[in-house]
Amino acid sequence: MRRYWRFITTVLGIVFRHPITGVTIIPVLSDGRIVLVKRQDTGQWGLPGGMVDWGEDIPNSVYRELEEETGLNLVKMKRLVGVYSAPDRDPRIHSISILIEAEAKGQLEVRDKLEISEVKAFLPEDLPLGNLSHDHDRQLKDYLNGVTMIA
Known part of the structure; x- marks a missing residue:
């Protein structure tokens, strides 16, 4: 019995005491505008993205999250930004986010109404920097400055 308990606590520790992997996407339209989403929970603008599902790879996560949150289709993943x-980058959990620039096309449409209230495309100079959700201000600044960051 003790052996089983140790196994169960080890599995729970792995699941609940390790960071969750996710993707964050910088969707760029053909005219150079960058697409942001407004979160339902905080009312803040941010980049689309989410957790990688069990059995899913990063490219499929990018494709799925982009479509779910913005209605856009992935044309091509362009750059690993x-x-x-950082343990405090997401106020809900410790997560590791892989930031990817993506060429996107289609009609802007909120599909995940539980998470997202609005989707909008911004010219780079019009991005609402300064109060984005999570650490998306930093992520967008790194992208706009052309750096590749491990932080």
């Missing part, structure tokens, strides 16, 4: 892992 960075990996962000």
